[in-house]
Amino acid sequence: MGIKVEKPGLLTTVQDLGRYGYQKQGMVVSGAMDSFALRLANLLTGNPENTAALEITLSGPRLRFQEDSLIALAGANLSPKLNGTPVPIHRPIFVRKETLLEFGAAVQGCRAYLAVAGGIDVPLVMGSAATYARAALGGWQGRSLQKGDVLPLISATSEQLRHWQEKCPAGESFLVSTWGLSPNLLPTYREHPTLRVLPGPEYGLFSENTQETFWHAEFKVSPASDRMGYRLDGPSLQLQEPLELLSSAVTFGTVQVTTSGNPIILMAEHQTTGGYPRIGQVISADLPLLVQVRPGSKLRYRQVALSEAHQLYYHQEQTLEHLKRVLHLQSKR
Amino acid sequence: MSLPTSSVKMYPLGDAAVVLQLGDEIAVETHGQVKAVVRFLNQHSFPGLVEYVPAFTTVTLYYDPWLVSERGQVDPYAAVEENIRLMLAQLETDSAPEEPSIKEIPVVYGGEYGPDLAFVAEHCGLLPQEVIARHSQADYLVYMIGFAPGFPYLGGMDPKIAAPRKQVPRNVIPTSSVGIAGLQTGVYPLETPGGWQLIGRTPLSLFDPDRESPSLLQMGDVVRFVPISEAEFQAMKPDADGD
Numbered sequence A: 001m002g003i004k005v006e007k008p009g010l011l012t013t014v015q016d017l018g019r020y021g022y023q024k025q026g027m028v029v030s031g032a033m034d035s036f037a038l039r040l041a042n043l044l045t046g047n048p049e050n051t052a053a054l055e056i057t058l059s060g061p062r063l064r065f066q067e068d069s070l071i072a073l074a075g076a077n078l079s080p081k082l083n084g085t086p087v088p089i090h091r092p093i094f095v096r097k098e099t100l101l102e103f104g105a106a107v108q109g110c111r112a113y114l115a116v117a118g119g120i121d122v123p124l125v126m127g128s129a130a131t132y133a134r135a136a137l138g139g140w141q142g143r144s145l146q147k148g149d150v151l152p153l154i155s156a157t158s159e160q161l162r163h164w165q166e167k168c169p170a171g172e173s174f175l176v177s178t179w180g181l182s183p184n185l186l187p188t189y190r191e192h193p194t195l196r197v198l199p200g201p202e203y204g205l206f207s208e209n210t211q212e213t214f215w216h217a218e219f220k221v222s223p224a225s226d227r228m229g230y231r232l233d234g235p236s237l238q239l240q241e242p243l244e245l246l247s248s249a250v251t252f253g254t255v256q257v258t259t260s261g262n263p264i265i266l267m268a269e270h271q272t273t274g275g276y277p278r279i280g281q282v283i284s285a286d287l288p289l290l291v292q293v294r295p296g297s298k299l300r301y302r303q304v305a306l307s308e309a310h311q312l313y314y315h316q317e318q319t320l321e322h323l324k325r326v327l328h329l330q331s332k333r
Numbered sequence B: 001m002s003l004p005t006s007s008v009k010m011y012p013l014g015d016a017a018v019v020l021q022l023g024d025e026i027a028v029e030t031h032g033q034v035k036a037v038v039r040f041l042n043q044h045s046f047p048g049l050v051e052y053v054p055a056f057t058t059v060t061l062y063y064d065p066w067l068v069s070e071r072g073q074v075d076p077y078a079a080v081e082e083n084i085r086l087m088l089a090q091l092e093t094d095s096a097p098e099e100p101s102i103k104e105i106p107v108v109y110g111g112e113y114g115p116d117l118a119f120v121a122e123h124c125g126l127l128p129q130e131v132i133a134r135h136s137q138a139d140y141l142v143y144m145i146g147f148a149p150g151f152p153y154l155g156g157m158d159p160k161i162a163a164p165r166k167q168v169p170r171n172v173i174p175t176s177s178v179g180i181a182g183l184q185t186g187v188y189p190l191e192t193p194g195g196w197q198l199i200g201r202t203p204l205s206l207f208d209p210d211r212e213s214p215s216l217l218q219m220g221d222v223v224r225f226v227p228i229s230e231a232e233f234q235a236m237k238p239d240a241d242g243d
Helices: A035-044 A158-167 A208-216 A284-291 A306-332 B028-043 B076-093 B117-124 B128-137 B230-236
Strands: A003-007 A012-015 A053-057 A062-065 A069-077 A092-095 A100-102 A108-116 A174-176 A194-199 A219-221 A229-233 A254-257 A263-266 A278-282 A298-303 B009-012 B017-021 B049-054 B058-063 B102-109 B140-145 B152-155 B170-173 B177-181 B184-187 B192-194 B197-201 B222-227
Touching: A035 A053, A035 A069, A035 A108, A035 A284, A035 A306, A069 A158, A092 A158, A194 A284, A194 A306, A208 A278, A208 A298, A278 A284, A284 A306, A306 B076, B009 B076, B017 B076, B028 B049, B028 B058, B028 B076, B028 B140, B058 B076, B102 B128, B102 B177, B102 B230, B117 B128, B117 B197, B128 B197, B128 B222, B152 B184
Parallel strands: A194 A298, B102 B222
Antiparallel strands: A003 A062, A012 A053, A053 A108, A062 A100, A069 A092, A069 A108, A092 A174, A194 A278, A219 A229, A219 A298, A229 A263, A254 A263, A254 A278, B009 B017, B017 B058, B049 B058, B102 B197, B140 B152, B140 B222, B170 B192, B177 B184, B177 B197
């Protein structure tokens, strides 16, 4: 019983919101790259926001449900199909046992989240279900999914399922909810986004030319990018003078510049500390836009003030609170 | 604890972290201040503080802007800074430094466990036994944990056993290898590629997610390497397959 992996896809991992509290021991946070999308997917199925779900990357898996389940997809649109029929994202969907979920072309973004009511049943490691494959830890056996895996599920409440089982017409393998998220609640993913950025702690140590370049040039996401960091190709960024920095904390969205002058943006599996100068920091509210770009995409940066970054973050949290209220009412109907 | 206010700086790392900088270079005194801050934060958290990461001269405090701002009511950066100022004021009067915890790390030196011991000895103009003696006589201070889960940045190595990194890094360095790179010595918590000169291996796990404290070492600990024989190594190792 659970979800059978008939094809694993490019990179499918179990993730939650990350492993916090152990960075002082050198442990990376990991967790969903697009935490906003993971929270949406979970809320749509009635789960707490931090429930373990699947992060699906670009080329999706083929998954067979071995029990009746309530699911929701959020984040990238990777053309999901149930038993061959295209289904929408950002809506709860009831699927009967034996239904097949497959994906097609990546229409928008590159990371989709599949939440299942109840959640995926994996042991918590250091308080989190997030996969950290480099240390073979967390998630499903510390690794990305492979063909033949059967992911156990924590059963949804029988009341919740019975409601859907009765509603789903006999002979139909799935039922898409009549309501879903309004698009204006969602971030607009773009192929070549402009990200809002705060100057990093070492911004002032870069040459004036480089500071200018940083805000005006285009940076291309290299194929050598992963959940740890996005390597960027573009104009070389130079310090005023060479400098040996002492290692200090770095975080998700930190734009650091290597000795060769190329920037790397640190992602969900970033190391806890680093010694490269930090020229910028992508604001929290724009991390979903960043993680959804693909290799080859071009990024630009726009400077914002710290207070604006906070306002944009509040807006996202308010959206989620609003959604929780609506869903709570919905569940009472 | 003395904290010359002029040397204390605070600045944002993005919209969800504040860096508290207590000095400009690696120094035992600055480390003592970092440690005092860590000890304080261990005992006195504040609402919205997610976690903190100590380093050589800094402690970075991660906060949740939504919670710290009381849902958008107050400036969260200013609120965290204020909390840090109150903490520093309290630390001024709270002077007794904590005795460091001393952690002994048994090491089997040389042979297949430390294939580069001979190179290091030759490079330093010492006998292998002298390298072992110098490496295991010092007290090492754990300045910080970073780079990898449980990886300690150790200070205090005898400069007479310093050795350059390997020109061609190894693709795989076995877990728990003890190495030297320049003036640094350290222990690899995970199997990784790397260019350190390997002089030995410990049967202990530097990092174990199932332990209550997954990292064997914490910043502020004092490390002593204790030479052991191959037989002792095998006896102490939890699993004998060399994994």
